[in-house]
Structure formats: C-alpha cells, structure tokens
Amino acid sequence: MKLLYNFLLSFLLISCSLMQPKTVRNANLLNEKEITTITQLIGKEKIAKDVYENFYQQYKNNLFGNIAKRKQKHIDIWKNILAKQNISVDENDAVTETENLKNQFISEGIDEISALRTALKIEELNLNDIYTVRRTSSKSAIREAANGVECGTKNHLFVFYRALKxxxxxxxxxxxxxxxxxxxxxxxxxxxxxxxD
Known part of the structure; x- marks a missing residue:
C-alpha cells in the first residue's frame, strides 16, 4: 500500500509540473518581438561600425577606428543572446534593410566636423534602440546586455561630443x-x- 501511495504521489507531482503553462516553462525563450528587436539592434550597430570605419579611412581620426571596434563587441553581445536560442544572425544580413540609412550617414560626413556630428546622431539613435529593447523585455539576459551596451554607448556619445567641443x-x-x-x-x-566598452 505504501509503495502504491509513493507511486501515485510521484506521478501527481510530475503531472503538475508538466501542466504548468508554456509561458512558465519557456520563460527564458525569446518571443518573436524580442528576436526581431535584437536583430534590428545588430543591424544598427553594424551600420554604426561601417560608418565609423568609413570615417576613419577618410579622416584618420583614431576615435572612429576605436569605436568601430567597440561596436563589434556590441554586435557580438546581441548575437550571443540569439545564439543561446540556436538563432544565427549574420550582421551583414541584418543590415540589408537599412543600407540606405548607412549610405545617408556616410554622405553626411563631408568633413571631420560633420562626421563627428553624424557619429553623435548615431549614438543617440542607438541609445533610443537600447531603451526600447529594455522597456519591451522582462528577460534578465536582455536587460543585462542592454544595461552594459547602454553604458558603452553613453561613453561613445561622451567622447564624440568632447572631440567636437x-x-x-x-x-x-x-x-x-x-x-x-x-x-x-x-x-x-x-x-x-x-x-x-
């Protein structure tokens, strides 16, 4: 009798855990909106990187080259979050929809002063994107990444502004x-x- 009781109790506990709503069991899985938002962030960080590399080639200002390298770190952070869900994103594919935006930014940088102003605009836009992803997700991994990338982006804004001043x-x-x-x-x-950073 005791054996039957233990079996029924174990069966009941297992059944209850399986009956949890999918949202509870899959709380760490990214939803479609989060995947789309992160993919867009990757594309926009790639635009920033490409624009800064272009400005570095034109004006030989190390600030552009150094921050372009840091933008790759931000890209990798967001890609790693998707990779944990077995989602692979090529940053070159993520940028195709915003190729016109990249070309617009490059064309704005007609001299080093204009390039610094464009970089400030890009960093402001990146901050808005980070605020959006953090506001629309409750996932701790996303919020932690957003906080770190925000810190780095604020530093970029600060140093570009100082260079302009x-x-x-x-x-x-x-x-x-x-x-x-x-x-x-x-x-x-x-x-x-x-x-x-």
Whole structure:
C-alpha cells in the first residue's frame, strides 16, 4: 500500500509540473518581438561600425577606428543572446534593410566636423534602440546586455561630443531628451567592463 501511495504521489507531482503553462516553462525563450528587436539592434550597430570605419579611412581620426571596434563587441553581445536560442544572425544580413540609412550617414560626413556630428546622431539613435529593447523585455539576459551596451554607448556619445567641443564646434541633441543628453556629455567616461566598452 505504501509503495502504491509513493507511486501515485510521484506521478501527481510530475503531472503538475508538466501542466504548468508554456509561458512558465519557456520563460527564458525569446518571443518573436524580442528576436526581431535584437536583430534590428545588430543591424544598427553594424551600420554604426561601417560608418565609423568609413570615417576613419577618410579622416584618420583614431576615435572612429576605436569605436568601430567597440561596436563589434556590441554586435557580438546581441548575437550571443540569439545564439543561446540556436538563432544565427549574420550582421551583414541584418543590415540589408537599412543600407540606405548607412549610405545617408556616410554622405553626411563631408568633413571631420560633420562626421563627428553624424557619429553623435548615431549614438543617440542607438541609445533610443537600447531603451526600447529594455522597456519591451522582462528577460534578465536582455536587460543585462542592454544595461552594459547602454553604458558603452553613453561613453561613445561622451567622447564624440568632447572631440567636437575640442574643435570649438557645437551639437544639439536630436533623439534623446536634453536632460539625458546633458547628463551624459557633462559627465565622464564610465567603466562598463571590457565586454561592453
């Protein structure tokens, strides 16, 4: 009798765990919206990288070359989140829909001053994208990545702004609030960890 009781109890516990809603059992799986948003982030980070590499070739300003390398780190962070779900994204494929945007940014950089202003615009847009992905996901891995990439992106905004100011030129925020923008550019470079900077 005791053996039958133990068997029934075990069966009941297993059955209850299998009866959990799929949303509970698959809480770590990314939904379609998260996959799409992350794929778009990869494409936009790739645009930034390509634009900065182009500006580096034109103006030989190491700032563009160094931040282009950091953009690859951001791409890899987002790709790794998708890879954990067995989703493979080629950043070159992710950028095809926004090829016109990349060309527009490159054409805006007609001189080094214009290139720095374009870089500031790109970093502002990247911050908006990061805010969106963090706001629309409750997944800890996504939110942690967004926090780290945000830290690195703020640093990029800060150093591009300082480089422009050193040339006695100005830039007014366009895509993030004036308060957020001023807090970033009047602050300092933050240590984000090697993974994000």
């Amino acid at each position: 050193e040339k006695h030129e100005n830039y007014s925020h366009q895509y993030i609030s004036g308060k957020k923008f001023n807090n970033i550019v009047n602050g300092a470079v933050t240590s984000c960890g090697l993974q994000y």
